[in-house]
Amino acid sequence: DAGVIQSPRHEVTEMGQEVTLRCKPISGHDYLFWYRQTMMRGLELLIYFNNNVPIDDSGMPEDRFSAKMPNASFSTLKIQPSEPRDSAVYFCASSLQGTGNTIYFGEGSWLTVV
Amino acid sequence: EDKVVQSPLSLVVHEGDTVTLNCSYEVTNFRSLLWYKQEKKAPTFLFMLTSSGIEKKSGRLSSILDKKELFSILNITATQTGDSAVYLCAVPDSGGGADGLTFGKGTHLIIQP
Numbered sequence: 289d290a291g292v293i294q295s296p297r298h299e300v301t302e303m304g305q306e307v308t309l310r311c312k313p314i315s316g317h318d319y320l321f322w323y324r325q326t327m328m329r330g331l332e333l334l335i336y337f338n339n340n341v342p343i344d345d346s347g348m349p350e351d352r353f354s355a356k357m358p359n360a361s362f363s364t365l366k367i368q369p370s371e372p373r374d375s376a377v378y379f380c381a382s383s384l385q386g387t388g389n390t391i392y393f394g395e396g397s398w399l400t401v402v
Numbered sequence: 403e404d405k406v407v408q409s410p411l412s413l414v415v416h417e418g419d420t421v422t423l424n425c426s427y428e429v430t431n432f433r434s435l436l437w438y439k440q441e442k443k444a445p446t447f448l449f450m451l452t453s454s455g456i457e458k459k460s461g462r463l464s465s466i467l468d469k470k471e472l473f474s475i476l477n478i479t480a481t482q483t484g485d486s487a488v489y490l491c492a493v494p495d496s497g498g499g500a501d502g503l504t505f506g507k508g509t510h511l512i513i514q515p
Contacts, residue, residue: 330490330508333502333503390447
């Protein structure tokens with residue numbers, strides 16, 4: 289099992305640029321989550337999908353953030369325009385309904401906005 | 403609002419010591435509590451607890467849940483330098499289904515040789 293795959297692993301970008309983070313969930317998992325982790329706030333849920341449909345995006349900080357899941361094997365998190373305060377590690381995770389909320393994380397995308 | 407509080411925030415011990423990490427929670431509709439270990443990369447799953455008083459064990463790690471007092475502990479015996487990590491406690495959000503997790507800030511554990 290390849291696990292949750294994220295790309296890029298690291299990105300450094302200038303303020304104002306568009307950032308797109310990508311995620312491939314574990315095959316067969318029907319839930320996909322985007323989390324953000326910072327020292328100050330820890331791990332925070334941004335948005336999650338069930339069967340490719342966004343269920344709860346209340347954690348998305350601003351309109352600059354958007355997420356899509358066009359099919360069961362791919363999701364993107366986009367920040368446009370990016371700001372320095374968006375610098376964080378963004379984790380994608382997936383789970384299979386009925387497994388009692390065991391969520392499996394990708395390796396994370398380390399974003400630095402300068 | 404769901405809340406998860408971990409203590410201590412950081413802990414430094416010597417190899418061979420036993421440590422106890424704490425997690426208290428407030429959630430409207432409790433279903434389970436999960437422990438994760440995070441080293442330099444992604445959090446990796448350790449335990450899921452659903453019932454009070456039943457210890458989950460994996461090698462030198464064990465965990466137990468008290469649903470009456472709303473807390474869980476994670477014990478690590480005979481610690482090794484490889485146990486150094488951030489240990490995260492999490493509870494599923496109060497909604498139904500496989501919702502997102504609310505995480506505590508974590509306990510940063512450092513094991514000195």
